[in-house]
Amino acid sequence: MTIVGALVRVDATQYNAAWQALACLPGVTPFALDDATRLGLVIEAERLDDAYRLLSQDVRTAPGVLMAYPAYAQFDRGD
Numbered sequence: 001m002t003i004v005g006a007l008v009r010v011d012a013t014q015y016n017a018a019w020q021a022l023a024c025l026p027g028v029t030p031f032a033l034d035d036a037t038r039l040g041l042v043i044e045a046e047r048l049d050d051a052y053r054l055l056s057q058d059v060r061t062a063p064g065v066l067m068a069y070p071a072y073a074q075f076d077r078g079d
Helices: 012-023 048-059
Strands: 002-010 028-032 038-045 065-074
Touching: 002 012, 002 048, 012 028, 012 038, 012 065, 028 048, 038 048, 048 065
Parallel strands: none
Antiparallel strands: 002 038, 002 065, 028 038
């Protein structure tokens, strides 16, 4: 199992749309931060490659998302 924490920069006018789109992705849980231009994510995936694909493709192309930065990763040695 792989767990990745990420910081996501969002367009403040599309914060709700970004939240909803990210919450619909499998294994992705958004959480609120201190302003409407950022939110946090926890990504849970079977393998590190799967988590990377979610972050680099699905998260970064979600409506309202400007950029996503990984901040933490925990994974099995076999990943």
